[in-house]
Amino acid sequence: xxxxxxxxxxxxxxxxxxxxxxxxxxxxxxxxxxxxxxxxxxxxxxxxxxxxxxxxxxxxxxxxxxxxxxxxxxxxxxxxxxxxxxxxxxxxxxxxxxxxxxxxxxxxxxxxxxxxxxxxxxxxxxxxxxxxxxxxxxxxxxxxxxxxxxxxxxxxxxxxxxxxxxxxxxxxxxxxxxxxxxxxxxxxxxxxxxxxxxxxxxxxxxxxxxxxxxxxxxxxxxxxxxxxxxxxxxxxxxxxxxxxxxxxxxxxxxxxxxxxxxxxxxxxxxxxxxxxxxxxxxxxxxxxxxxxxxx
Amino acid sequence: xxxxxxxxxxxxxxxxxxxxxxxxxxxxxxxxxxxxxxxxxxxxxxxxxxxxxxxxxxxxxxxxxxxxxxxxxxxxxxxxxxxxxxxxxxxxxxxxxxxxxxxxxxxxxxxxxxxxxxxxxxxxxxxxxxxxxxxxxxxxxxxxxxxxxxxxxxxxxxxxxxxxxxxxxxxxxxxxxxxxxxxxxxxxxxxxxxxxxxxxxxxxxxxxxxxxxxxxxxxxxxxxxxxxxxxxxxxxxx
Numbered sequence: 001x002x003x004x005x006x007x008x009x010x011x012x013x014x015x016x017x018x019x020x021x022x023x024x025x026x027x028x029x030x031x032x033x034x035x036x037x038x039x040x041x042x043x044x045x046x047x048x049x050x051x052x053x054x055x056x057x058x059x060x061x062x063x064x065x066x067x068x069x070x071x072x073x074x075x076x077x078x079x080x081x082x083x084x085x086x087x088x089x090x091x092x093x094x095x096x097x098x099x100x101x102x103x104x105x106x107x108x109x110x111x112x113x114x115x116x117x118x119x120x121x122x123x124x125x126x127x128x129x130x131x132x133x134x135x136x137x138x139x140x141x142x143x144x145x146x147x148x149x150x151x152x153x154x155x156x157x158x159x160x161x162x163x164x165x166x167x168x169x170x171x172x173x174x175x176x177x178x179x180x181x182x183x184x185x186x187x188x189x190x191x192x193x194x195x196x197x198x199x200x201x202x203x204x205x206x207x208x209x210x211x212x213x214x215x216x217x218x219x220x221x222x223x224x225x226x227x228x229x230x231x232x233x234x235x236x237x238x239x240x241x242x243x244x245x246x247x248x249x250x251x252x253x254x255x256x257x258x259x260x261x262x263x264x265x266x267x268x269x270x271x272x273x274x275x276x277x278x279x280x281x282x283x284x285x286x287x288x289x290x291x292x293x294x295x
Numbered sequence: 296x297x298x299x300x301x302x303x304x305x306x307x308x309x310x311x312x313x314x315x316x317x318x319x320x321x322x323x324x325x326x327x328x329x330x331x332x333x334x335x336x337x338x339x340x341x342x343x344x345x346x347x348x349x350x351x352x353x354x355x356x357x358x359x360x361x362x363x364x365x366x367x368x369x370x371x372x373x374x375x376x377x378x379x380x381x382x383x384x385x386x387x388x389x390x391x392x393x394x395x396x397x398x399x400x401x402x403x404x405x406x407x408x409x410x411x412x413x414x415x416x417x418x419x420x421x422x423x424x425x426x427x428x429x430x431x432x433x434x435x436x437x438x439x440x441x442x443x444x445x446x447x448x449x450x451x452x453x454x455x456x457x458x459x460x461x462x463x464x465x466x467x468x469x470x471x472x473x474x475x476x477x478x479x480x481x482x483x484x485x486x487x488x489x490x491x492x493x494x495x496x497x498x499x500x501x502x503x504x505x506x507x508x509x510x511x512x513x514x515x516x517x518x519x520x521x522x523x524x525x526x527x528x529x530x531x532x533x
Contacts, residue, residue, distance in 0.1 A: 172400070178392040179401055186388045189350045190402035191376030191450070 023257020048227025054213025126221025242292025
């Protein structure tokens with residue numbers, strides 16, 4: 001054991017790890033929000049509830065269908081993503097041309113309804129979700145102890161985030177998405193079914209939230225409020241990264257998780273507010289966010 | 296094969312609205328296969344709206360738009376593009392978040408018979424040099440116009456709707472655009488052109504329709520151009 005700036009290394013790296021874990025969830029969730037905002041121009045306040053639905057679906061699959069963590073990691077995003085597609089078809093598609101405020105209120109209302117239903121059936125106390133055996137235990141890295149599941153969460157989140165970044169920034173499909181973000185009418189006049197693309201994009205963004213929810217289930221308890229607690233911080237992350245910026249969402253997600261973790265070591269009193277302080281500073285210096293384009 | 300006499304595009308009693316504003320008031324005209332037809336008229340006469348209505352890009356439209364004998368008035372804009380009509384907008388519509396190559400490859404091929412990339416580069420050698428440019432919006436105005444035309448030649452669409460392709464360009468570039476349009480005509484493309492600049496239009500067009508207040512008010516062939524110059528000055532206010 002050694003010390004860094006007078007802080008024991010285990011404490012420092014322990015908080016750094018927690019920061020990276022939180023950052024993994026910030027990144028996955030703000031990525032979904034960025035994808036949705038870029039394409040639909042809607043600030044998806046239902047995102048936290050959809051994250052919670054992912055965790056709840058995993059819990060239900062385990063306890064009522066006997067399906068464990070790995071199947072849930074695939075099934076829950078699909079189920080919740082399809083639910084998202086239903087929401088888009090029934091509600092969201094009517095309000096794209098209206099002010100942001102309408103989308104915000106509508107998705108916020110949906111979040112309240114979903115969370116209310118959750119509280120009704122599951123109660124407010126957290127429900128435990130057992131870790132898969134294959135991800136129990138951990139390894140001693142010499143300077144700190146690294147639980148296997150936490151390592152997996154960080155790796156999976158990085159993989160999904162950069163996979164999404166690659167699809168959007170480097171493929172033909174991504175070019176359609178970026179072009180449709182800029183000028184949907186013209187992309188449609190080239191023969192591309194833009195409304196269908198919008199629906200699928202929302203489904204994908206929601207599936208990302210559900211994926212994060214399943215990964216969160218073994219770490220945090222499964223509870224109807226788990227999303228609303230997290231989503232406020234995630235919106236700050238999105239604003240810092242720049243609304244609609246894919247890379248901004250990923251980088252600021254992980255970055256702010258780490259900053260939050262380090263603050264817990266060096267000045268714990270500020271750890272709950274540091275992200276909002278950063279947000280205020282970024283908004284003063286770069287109103288469009290770190291990676292945002294000025295419009 | 297199409298009957299030579301049958302129009303490729305037949306627009307009949309076309310009305311179009313943006314929100315509450317009624318822009319087109321019963322526009323009727325036709326374009327035969329292989330022709331270059333130009334819509335002339337002052338700003339706000341409804342030329343651009345006519346092209347956008349054919350593409351299904353207005354809020355509401357009524358009347359009839361038949362392409363290759365098929366009625367398109369109820370089709371969405373992606374269906375119309377799939378039917379084989381391609382549109383090059385006045386503002387060019389180069390996507391800033393896409394590279395030059397991505398812009399060029401963006402419109403999907405809707406039917407066989409489009410130009411290959413090599414053929415596009417033969418028409419626009421500058422594009423090949425700028426292919427690796429990171430952002431489409433970094434090109435000059437002329438290069439952006441070539442990119443906007445080049446990318447719709449790949450799709451296999453046989454009817455091209457070009458909205459003021461010479462607007463804001465230097466004379467030497469305008470000449471190159473004119474040469475390109477004549478080459479496309481020789482290649483069998485049918486072109487519906489919107490122009491303010493009838494001196495340019497005279498170098499490429501077979502026939503003209505003159506628009507005013509959302510209606511067609513006159514029509515004449517290129518051979519009648521000299522005889523119609525007086526009238527045209529009157530219509531266009533030049």
